[in-house]
Amino acid sequence: MSDQKEVIVSVKNLKQYFNIGKPNMVKAVDDVSFDIYKGETFGLVGESGSGKSTTGRSIIRLYNPTDGHIYFNGQDISTIKSHGPKMKEFRREMQMIFQDPYASLNPRMKVKDIIAEGLDVHHLVNSEDERDKRVRELLDMVNLNPEHMTRYPYEFSGGQRQRIGIARALAVDPQFIIADEPISALDVSIQAQVVNLMQDIQKKKGLTYLFIAHDLSMVKYISDRIAVMYRGKIVELADSDEIYNNPLHAYTKSLLSAIPVPDPEIEKTRTRIDFDHKRPFLDDQRLQEVLPGHFLYCNDEQAAKIKN
Numbered sequence: 001m002s003d004q005k006e007v008i009v010s011v012k013n014l015k016q017y018f019n020i021g022k023p024n025m026v027k028a029v030d031d032v033s034f035d036i037y038k039g040e041t042f043g044l045v046g047e048s049g050s051g052k053s054t055t056g057r058s059i060i061r062l063y064n065p066t067d068g069h070i071y072f073n074g075q076d077i078s079t080i081k082s083h084g085p086k087m088k089e090f091r092r093e094m095q096m097i098f099q100d101p102y103a104s105l106n107p108r109m110k111v112k113d114i115i116a117e118g119l120d121v122h123h124l125v126n127s128e129d130e131r132d133k134r135v136r137e138l139l140d141m142v143n144l145n146p147e148h149m150t151r152y153p154y155e156f157s158g159g160q161r162q163r164i165g166i167a168r169a170l171a172v173d174p175q176f177i178i179a180d181e182p183i184s185a186l187d188v189s190i191q192a193q194v195v196n197l198m199q200d201i202q203k204k205k206g207l208t209y210l211f212i213a214h215d216l217s218m219v220k221y222i223s224d225r226i227a228v229m230y231r232g233k234i235v236e237l238a239d240s241d242e243i244y245n246n247p248l249h250a251y252t253k254s255l256l257s258a259i260p261v262p263d264p265e266i267e268k269t270r271t272r273i274d275f276d277h278k279r280p281f282l283d284d285q286r287l288q289e290v291l292p293g294h295f296l297y298c299n300d301e302q303a304a305k306i307k308n
C-alpha cells in the first residue's frame, strides 16, 4: 500500500438499482462508499448476488448510477456521458479483467487483434509494425510466447487465455484494473500462477487493483484492504490482516469460517459459522469507523461498545 495513501478511486453513496418491472426494484448496490488508494489491491468480497460485479461495472461506468458519485483521480465521472469522448479518455485509465476467459475473448479473432483492440480504439500505434511490436511486448509481459500472436483463443489453455485477457487490459497502459473474479474459473493449480503474474505486473507498473471474489481464500493473501459486501451494502472494511484476525461482522466471520485449512488435522476440526440470512438491515445502522481504519456496518451503540 502506498504510504501517502493517495486516493485513486472514490465511491460516494453509490446506488445502483435495476428496474425489473414495476414495482420490483433490485437494489444491487445500495448506498456504498469507499476509497481505493493508489498502488493497493482492494479486495471486494461477498457471495453471489451481493452486488460486487455491479459495483465494479458502475465504477467503470458500464451503468449510469442511480445515485451517488464516483471520482477518479479527484474527477467526478458519475455524470459523464458513458459513450462520450470524455469517458473514452477515462476508459483508457480503467480496464477490466473478466471471470471467464472463454467467454470474454472473441473466438473468431486472432490473439494479436484481441490484444490490440484498445491500441486501435485509442489510436495508440501508427503502423502495423508498431502494433505487432507492442503485442509482442505485451505477450512477453504475461509470459506467453510472442510467436503465438497469430493463433486463436481455442488454441490456448484456460490459464493462458486469462493471460491474454490481462495483456488486453494492459495494452492501453491503464492506472487502475478491475479484476472481476479473474481466477474463479481456473483450476486451483493455475490460480496462484495468474495471481502471481498480476502481482508482478502490479509492482512493475504501479497499478491499482480492485479484486472481486466470492470468498476470502485467495483475497486475504493478495489484498491490502478488504471490503465485505452483503446484499448491496459494505458490512465491513479493514486492512486484510485486520479482517482476518479481528472480524467484527457476523457475515465476515461466516466467510472466514468457510475457508478450508490446508492442514488436514486442523481442517477436521474447522467449524463453519452460519450467518442468519433473515437478519434485516436496520435504519439506525450505517458503515462507521469503529477502530482505526476498521469500518463496520452497525448502530452507534454497537460502535461505542467496540471503541471502548
Ligand SMILES: Nc1ncnc2c1ncn2[C@@H]1O[C@H](COP(=O)(O)OP(=O)(O)OP(=O)(O)O)[C@@H](O)[C@H]1O
Pocket (backbone or CB within 6 Å): 018, 019, 020, 026, 027, 028, 046, 047, 048, 049, 050, 051, 052, 053, 054, 055, 214
Ligand atoms: N442488469 C441487471 N438487471 C437486473 N438485475 C441485475 C442486473 N445486474 C445485476 N442484477 C441483480 O443485482 C444483484 C447483484 O448482482 P451482482 O452481479 O452485482 O452480484 P455479484 O455479487 O457480483 O454476484 P455474482 O458473483 O453472482 O456475479 C443480483 O440480485 C442480480 O440479479
